[in-house]
Amino acid sequence: MPEETMIFKSSAEDTKELKMIALAGNPNSGKTTVFNALTNLRQKVGNYPGVTVEKKIGRMIVSGEREVYVLDLPGTYSLAVRSPDERVARDILLGRMKDTPQPDMVVCIVDASNLERNLYLVNQIQDLRLPMVVVLNMMDTAAQQGKEIDATRLAQGLGVPVIACVATEGKGIEALKTAILSGSHSMPERQWRLPEAMEIEIERLAGVISECMHLDKTTAFAEALILISKEDEKKSGWLIGKKRIEECVKEIRGRLTEWGINWRSAVVEARYDWIQKILKDIVRQTGSKKIALTDRLDAILTHRIWGWFIFVGLMAIMFFTIFSVASFPMEMIDHFFARLGDVVKNSMPPGDLRDLIANGMIAGVGAVVVFLPQILILFFFIGLLQDTGYMARAAFIMDKLMSRVGLHGKSFIPLLSSFACAVPGIMAARTIESPKDRLVTILVAPLFSCSARLPIYTIMIAALIPGASAWQKASIMLAMYLLGMVGAFVMAWFFKKTLLKSQTPVFIMELPPYRLPSFKTIVLQIWERSLIFLRRAGTVIFCFSILMWALMSYPKVLDVSPAESLRGSFAGMIGSVLEPLIKPLGFDWRIGIGLVGSFAAREVFVSTMNIVFNIQGHTSQTEPLRDAFRNATWPDGAMVFTPLTCISLMVFYVFAMQCISTIAVVKRETNSWRWPLFQVAYLTGLAYVIALCIFQGGKLLGFQ
Amino acid sequence: MNDIPLDKLAVGQCGEVRRISGNAHVSQRLLEMGLTPGATVEVIRFAPMGDPIDIKVRGYHLSLRRREAASVEVSLKTK
Numbered sequence: 024m025p026e027e028t029m030i031f032k033s034s035a036e037d038t039k040e041l042k043m044i045a046l047a048g049n050p051n052s053g054k055t056t057v058f059n060a061l062t063n064l065r066q067k068v069g070n071y072p073g074v075t076v077e078k079k080i081g082r083m084i085v086s087g088e089r090e091v092y093v094l095d096l097p098g099t100y101s102l103a104v105r106s107p108d109e110r111v112a113r114d115i116l117l118g119r120m121k122d123t124p125q126p127d128m129v130v131c132i133v134d135a136s137n138l139e140r141n142l143y144l145v146n147q148i149q150d151l152r153l154p155m156v157v158v159l160n161m162m163d164t165a166a167q168q169g170k171e172i173d174a175t176r177l178a179q180g181l182g183v184p185v186i187a188c189v190a191t192e193g194k195g196i197e198a199l200k201t202a203i204l205s206g207s208h209s210m211p212e213r214q215w216r217l218p219e220a221m222e223i224e225i226e227r228l229a230g231v232i233s234e235c236m237h238l239d240k241t242t243a244f245a246e247a248l249i250l251i252s253k254e255d256e257k258k259s260g261w262l263i264g265k266k267r268i269e270e271c272v273k274e275i276r277g278r279l280t281e282w283g284i285n286w287r288s289a290v291v292e293a294r295y296d297w298i299q300k301i302l303k304d305i306v307r308q309t310g311s312k313k314i315a316l317t318d319r320l321d322a323i324l325t326h327r328i329w330g331w332f333i334f335v336g337l338m339a340i341m342f343f344t345i346f347s348v349a350s351f352p353m354e355m356i357d358h359f360f361a362r363l364g365d366v367v368k369n370s371m372p373p374g375d376l377r378d379l380i381a382n383g384m385i386a387g388v389g390a391v392v393v394f395l396p397q398i399l400i401l402f403f404f405i406g407l408l409q410d411t412g413y414m415a416r417a418a419f420i421m422d423k424l425m426s427r428v429g430l431h432g433k434s435f436i437p438l439l440s441s442f443a444c445a446v447p448g449i450m451a452a453r454t455i456e457s458p459k460d461r462l463v464t465i466l467v468a469p470l471f472s473c474s475a476r477l478p479i480y481t482i483m484i485a486a487l488i489p490g491a492s493a494w495q496k497a498s499i500m501l502a503m504y505l506l507g508m509v510g511a512f513v514m515a516w517f518f519k520k521t522l523l524k525s526q527t528p529v530f531i532m533e534l535p536p537y538r539l540p541s542f543k544t545i546v547l548q549i550w551e552r553s554l555i556f557l558r559r560a561g562t563v564i565f566c567f568s569i570l571m572w573a574l575m576s577y578p579k580v581l582d583v584s585p586a587e588s589l590r591g592s593f594a595g596m597i598g599s600v601l602e603p604l605i606k607p608l609g610f611d612w613r614i615g616i617g618l619v620g621s622f623a624a625r626e627v628f629v630s631t632m633n634i635v636f637n638i639q640g641h642t643s644q645t646e647p648l649r650d651a652f653r654n655a656t657w658p659d660g661a662m663v664f665t666p667l668t669c670i671s672l673m674v675f676y677v678f679a680m681q682c683i684s685t686i687a688v689v690k691r692e693t694n695s696w697r698w699p700l701f702q703v704a705y706l707t708g709l710a711y712v713i714a715l716c717i718f719q720g721g722k723l724l725g726f727q
Numbered sequence: 728m729n730d731i732p733l734d735k736l737a738v739g740q741c742g743e744v745r746r747i748s749g750n751a752h753v754s755q756r757l758l759e760m761g762l763t764p765g766a767t768v769e770v771i772r773f774a775p776m777g778d779p780i781d782i783k784v785r786g787y788h789l790s791l792r793r794r795e796a797a798s799v800e801v802s803l804k805t806k
Contacts (some may be wrong), residue, residue: 101759105752137786140761254751282780287751291758293764317788318771327775419790423776426792530758530779531795534788 038524041127043092044083044203045115047148048132049141049410050098050363051535052161056190056544057132061200068084068551071120076111077453079124085204100140103146104247106456116151117242128154128206130199135165135187135505136536138306145181150245152210158195159187165537168315171307180301182211191541215297221284224275226252227316231271250516251275252290317412317536324416334420337413340437341404345443349396356396360389378576379569387568391561394446395553397474401440401447402552405454406545408436412537422530428512431455431530434464438511441471442504445685449692451553463518465689469680470511472504475625479676482629485645487669499666499673507677510709539557550658554622556688563687571623571683575631586637594619608675608711609668609718610655618675618688623683625676665727671718679709734780734796736770743767746752751765752760761767762799 046061048054049477058066062081069078077093096115097108104110111120127150133141133702145157159174178185184202188195225247232250233243250272279286364381373375409413414436417547421431433455441448455461459569459620472480484491484499491499519525573593580591589595598615605615613635629648636651655663680686680703689699730745744766747754761784762768771781771788779792 103755103759105755126768129771137787140787143759143761252755254755286752288758288763291755292763292765295761295763320782321772321788325772325774325781415790419774419779419781420776422792423774423778426778444771528789529753529756529795530792531760532790533760534790662785
């Protein structure tokens with residue numbers, strides 16, 4: 024690491040101006056680590072208005088008293104405004120984002136082991152002529168690859184301060200802080216050049232843009248560069264309807280084509296040419312060019328045979344841990360809240376308030392907190408996979424399969440996670456860049472049978488085949504899981520063809536070098552996700568839990584058994600009203616109450632049925648309820664829980680979205696009520712139709 | 728001339744990018760990721776199911792599907 028040779032001194036007026044800096048950089052450049060190092064835990068995560076792009080802002084404290092706001096821009100490869108992320112980054116840097124002031128300085132983080140491509144974004148941002156500091160991060164990885172980088176000469180070449188860093192070890196962070204505080208506020212002129220003829224034409228276009236849009240020269244020139252090479256410029260929004268600009272672009276393109284200049288690629292080529300020029304002699308390859316560790320690892324991890332073994336093995340470990348390790352704290356949490364409810368029940372006089380607190384509120388909070396263990400574990404694994412670089416390989420391996428239904432390799436992990444619980448799975452879909460693909464993934468995620476379906480499958484299998492062997496149980500269970508998976512892929516394919524029609528997602532993905540994970544970054548990420556879940560989804564889950572409690576306890580019928588009281592409640596009434604509707608599926612009003620009661624959470628079905636059938640005491644065992652099921656009859660004496668009804672009910676639960684937490688999380692992740700409501704409607708409809716087909720079809724074929 | 732689409736290169740073969748055709752959105756992305764005319768690319772490996780491809784360009788690894796790779800024309804180059 025080069026010694027700090029310059030002594031940074033700045034006058035008080037100079038430093039006063041610096042209020043907010045923005046961090047920019049490519050994905051995988053270690054931007055988050057630098058952000059964490061600069062701000063420690065003083066950070067807040069939110070959303071930009073109107074888009075689902077995460078807004079991360081933190082505070083950097085300097086010399087104990089001064090504060091500078093640090094804005095972490097979304098990681099992008101370019102500012103060409105093709106994705107929401109790029110648009111947000113560009114709008115902020117140009118001071119166009121509502122509620123976000125223009126940053127006073129940009130700190131560009133580049134991966135030292137991958138300089139050429141990383142400097143492309145730096146070059147683009149330099150056009151905007153904001154004060155800038157470049158962070159040469161991951162100097163250790165570069166050194167491992169035998170690359171020696173002369174930071175001082177790079178600073179000369181770029182015309183901005185360059186600070187060498189290993190952010191994961193905190194190296195260079197102090198120097199970076201100093202450089203930020205004393206950064207120069209004047210930027211060098213643009214150094215890279217287009218072919219001369221094009222240079223003149225772009226100046227002209229910039230003039231027109233500047234006039235029409237009342238922009239300063241620098242911004243207008245930056246806009247002109249984007250506009251000239253962007254074929255779908257209509258989509259860039261704010262230039263729509265500016266006829267003069269459109270015509271000017273068309274005219275210039277015509278002329279450039281005549282002169283044999285490819286306007287599609289000329290700007291990008293000129294930028295890369297300049298980068299190559301300044302990097303000459305700055306990066307030196309020392310030592311023997313031994314095969315990098317990453318290449319050796321990839322030879323195994325993406326191997327045709329070993330690749331699969333390792334991939335399946337890792338997924339199995341992750342899945343197993345979520346299922347097994349999480350179940351213990353989940354039981355504890357469950358227990359704790361049940362206990363808490365008992366304490367309240369014993370210490371308060373009976374009445375509505377006591378019931379509200381014990382059965383409504385405490386149970387509601389419990390319903391939220393019980394998801395935390397699974398979320399924590401899943402995000403620990405996802406953080407680990409992402410930080411080490413394996414996540415990109417998982418997408419690389421799975422892409423071919425996922426592309427068959429029009430999805431992207433990155434959809435795999437969120438979908439697989441949904442086997443444990445759709446809530447963290449849907450939150451994990453954030454790694455998918457294309458908004459439509461992300462939405463399709465979210466829409467089908469609940470079809471992967473989550474752990475909450477297990478108790479239902481278990482009791483229904485017991486009712487279907489009393490004393491079933493382990494093999495029989497396992498194969499029916501497996502059939503349900505497979506049915507959900509097939510349904511998910513069919514629906515994904517269907518959505519991609521119709522509602523969310525879009526080009527098959529482009530799979531152009533960097534395979535970053537493998538790295539040792541930074542646990543601090545992972546832990547911080549888990550912390551953020553958990554807070555988001557508790558704050559945003561938690562409130563909705565809590566409110567609905569209270570609502571469901573109210574539906575099942577009012578109106579009050581006094582002095583009757585719990586079963587009759589439930590029948591007289593709103594939930595019971597809904598169950599009775601539903602009977603004609605669900606009778607074709609083979610369900611009676613009692614199952615109707617179960618469906619209503621478990622609308623908030625599937626697992627409630629079993630406890631609701633325990634109340635309906637008046638089963639007291641050993642509610643944790645399946646036998647009493649199973650026997651009650653087998654004895655239940657329709658008014659005409661026919662059995663309710665025939666094999667066909669059992670199957671129909673199980674299949675209903677495979678498809679139906681009986682989960683408030685999922686609804687709340689989808690609302691939070693899509694920023695609107697439209698998609699969660701659509702999802703409930705389509706999944707419930709699908710569940711109804713398929714259960715109907717099975718029951719009626721089965722009857723026609725002579726089954727019972 | 729003997730320009731061939733990138734997806735037709737064998738593992739270990741190198742090529743020099745000549746031009747990118749096809750979908751504007753895709754070609755812009757590929758250009759920005761460093762696949763500009765004149766850049767050298769090397770096919771490192773294919774995914775276990777034969778698609779996508781892992782290529783090396785400008786010193787880093789990039790993966791892309793065969794379909795996208797087909798729009799990149801290269802001329803064979805010795806290492």
